[in-house]
Amino acid sequence: MPRRCEAGDDGAFDEEGLARGAARSPRERPARAHPAALAGQVRPLHRVGGARDGHTAVPRHADALLRAVDRLEHPRPRRGPVRFGGSRFHGADPRAVAAGVVRRPPDPAGAEPSGRPRPCADRAGPAARRAEPGRHGVPRPRGGGAPDGHLGPDRRHRDEGHAPHRASQRPRTTRRRRRAAGDAVTAAAVRAAVAAVHDPELRRPLGELDMVRDVSVDDAGVAHVGVALTIVGCPAADRIEREVRAAALTVANVTAVELELGVMSPAERAALTEKLRGGRPARQIPFGPESLTRVIVVTSGKGGVGKSTLTANLATALAAQGLQVGLVDADVHGFSIPALLGLGGAETPPPQPTRIDGLMIPPVAHGVRTISIGMFLGADGHAPGAVAWRGPMLHRTVTQFLADVWFGDIDVLLIDMPPGTGDVAISVGQLLPHAEVVVVTTPQTAAADIAVRSGLVARQTGQRVLGVIENMAPLTLPDGTRLDLFGEGGGQQVADALSNDAPVPLLGSVPLSPQLRSDADEGRPVVVAHPDDAAARAIVEVARAIAGTRRPLLGRTLPVRVR
Numbered sequence: 001m002p003r004r005c006e007a008g009d010d011g012a013f014d015e016e017g018l019a020r021g022a023a024r025s026p027r028e029r030p031a032r033a034h035p036a037a038l039a040g041q042v043r044p045l046h047r048v049g050g051a052r053d054g055h056t057a058v059p060r061h062a063d064a065l066l067r068a069v070d071r072l073e074h075p076r077p078r079r080g081p082v083r084f085g086g087s088r089f090h091g092a093d094p095r096a097v098a099a100g101v102v103r104r105p106p107d108p109a110g111a112e113p114s115g116r117p118r119p120c121a122d123r124a125g126p127a128a129r130r131a132e133p134g135r136h137g138v139p140r141p142r143g144g145g146a147p148d149g150h151l152g153p154d155r156r157h158r159d160e161g162h163a164p165h166r167a168s169q170r171p172r173t174t175r176r177r178r179r180a181a182g183d184a185v186t187a188a189a190v191r192a193a194v195a196a197v198h199d200p201e202l203r204r205p206l207g208e209l210d211m212v213r214d215v216s217v218d219d220a221g222v223a224h225v226g227v228a229l230t231i232v233g234c235p236a237a238d239r240i241e242r243e244v245r246a247a248a249l250t251v252a253n254v255t256a257v258e259l260e261l262g263v264m265s266p267a268e269r270a271a272l273t274e275k276l277r278g279g280r281p282a283r284q285i286p287f288g289p290e291s292l293t294r295v296i297v298v299t300s301g302k303g304g305v306g307k308s309t310l311t312a313n314l315a316t317a318l319a320a321q322g323l324q325v326g327l328v329d330a331d332v333h334g335f336s337i338p339a340l341l342g343l344g345g346a347e348t349p350p351p352q353p354t355r356i357d358g359l360m361i362p363p364v365a366h367g368v369r370t371i372s373i374g375m376f377l378g379a380d381g382h383a384p385g386a387v388a389w390r391g392p393m394l395h396r397t398v399t400q401f402l403a404d405v406w407f408g409d410i411d412v413l414l415i416d417m418p419p420g421t422g423d424v425a426i427s428v429g430q431l432l433p434h435a436e437v438v439v440v441t442t443p444q445t446a447a448a449d450i451a452v453r454s455g456l457v458a459r460q461t462g463q464r465v466l467g468v469i470e471n472m473a474p475l476t477l478p479d480g481t482r483l484d485l486f487g488e489g490g491g492q493q494v495a496d497a498l499s500n501d502a503p504v505p506l507l508g509s510v511p512l513s514p515q516l517r518s519d520a521d522e523g524r525p526v527v528v529a530h531p532d533d534a535a536a537r538a539i540v541e542v543a544r545a546i547a548g549t550r551r552p553l554l555g556r557t558l559p560v561r562v563r
């Protein structure tokens with residue numbers, strides 16, 4: 001029997017070789033670095049054949065085997081496969097080891113390098129189970145025959161062009177693959193369901209807004225969903241979370257939802273705002289002649305005739321009729337729209353618009369996207385401040401409302417004007433020359449005269465008078481008598497006076513209404529709070545009349561091209 005000695009020819013002691021555990025009698029030294037070796041008791045290597053169970057004897061070629069395992073355990077960069085016993089063994093990818101995917105390099109002899117038996121794949125945990133032949137450095141067996149020499153299932157598999165499997169692993173692997181495929185299908189369904197949830201502020205699906213991140217479903221049916229909110233402290237976060245959970249749970253096989261809410265990066269936000277603007281440059285008013293949005297300015301020369309009340313109710317009624325509606329409170333000095341729509345109350349300030357970079361997302365009330373200077377004052381919890389601005393500041397504010405507020409693809413934009421024909425009226429005339437104007441008046445002759453003047457000023461800027469609304473018309477009392485507080489006929493009078501160029505219709509006559517007044521004080525549009533009220537019915541009819549009219553094509557750029 002060939003002998004091998006760890007000592008050099010000169011009797012010098014090779015401690016390093018012993019430390020590597022290369023040569024010892026198995027009985028004296030089952031571990032690689034036995035203390036006796038270090039003490040210098042050098043003995044010849046006994047080659048013990050037969051046992052391969054790792055318990056009773058060092059296997060044949062143990063020294064070479066241990067060195068091979070050592071090389072696998074300490075792979076050097078770009079080291080190729082280790083050859084042993086006619087097989088090639090690949091060291092496990094260190095990244096996979098570090099990530100815990102693979103616990104340690106596989107031992108071809110079924111024994112851990114220390115000599116302890118290696119747990120068989122069936123008993124091992126998930127990481128060990130993943131270390132299958134052909135994966136993570138575990139070699140596919142050569143020959144593939146069964147231990148008894150017959151052509152086993154491995155061989156048959158390979159001959160059919162498939163990757164070999166151990167017979168005991170095959171059903172499990174198939175099941176796992178099927179399950180993984182099923183998880184992927186479920187994850188796709190969860191993604192679709194979550195992507196369809198609408199952002200309550202932007203009113204577009206999360207998928208369209210690129211807000212859905214990773215979606216996966218694990219073996220237990222738990223859906224892991226990532227959603228990126230637009231900004232930190234997004235006011236819609238709670239609602240988005242609720243609706244995303246509900247949407248994910250509608251998918252079959254999903255048992256629970258784990259939601260991770262993140263925030264968009266600046267680059268993602270920039271991409272979103274660009275998408276929302278639809279390619280339009282920042283600070284550009286989107287309601288030009290090519291726009292499909294009708295802009296309707298509600299004006300009157302006189303104060304207190306009910307412009308704001310009517311505007312809030314008309315907007316609500318149009319939204320209830322299915323239109324997408326925006327509302328700009330251009331009455332900077334005497335804003336009242338937030339209170340009329342119930343945005344904020346006596347104690348609480350109105351909600352502020354959400355800012356996404358340079359875009360302001362307006363709060364929504366009764367389906368109406370609304371912006372008002374009142375949303376920017378008194379946010380510190382104190383009484384709302386007064387606005388004492390002159391022309392340039394007023395112009396800038398109105399311009400910002402029109403350019404920087406994102407209303408989305410709305411059908412109608414209503415603008416509540418201050419009384420008179422001052423700075424704001426001129427600014428709105430300049431900024432929106434293609435808008436249509438609704439003139440509000442009371443039946444009173446004095447109010448009618450001033451209302452006519454406001455209609456004429458609007459015309460001078462190029463705007464078209466759509467019609468006249470008479471407000472505070474006579475009220476019919478329960479006993480049948482009529483209360484004509486402001487007289488009668490002022491609305492028709494204004495319509496006639498403005499009809500010299502083109503006919504201007506009287507769109508409707510809204511009676512005095514105690515219910516309308518008290519609902520307005522409570523922050524509830526009467527058209528939704530008391531739709532049977534006479535004033536509410538009259539306002540709904542006016543809304544229908546407005547929706548039924550078409551914007552004239554004259555002076556408009558149509559979005560069509562001749563080829």
Ligand SMILES: Nc1ncnc2c1ncn2[C@@H]1O[C@H](COP(=O)(O)OP(=O)(O)OP(=O)(O)O)[C@@H](O)[C@H]1O
Binds near residue numbers: 472514516518
């Ligand atoms: N048809 C109506 N019946 C009863 N009260 C009404 C009616 N229309 C408006 N009002 C009440 O009249 C008051 C003034 O209304 P509103 O503020 O809407 O007028 P305005 O024209 O916007 O005023 P301002 O010119 O100051 O902006 C409010 O108290 C409102 O509730």
Ligand SMILES: [Mg+2]
Binds near residue numbers: 417418
């Ligand atoms: Mg007003």
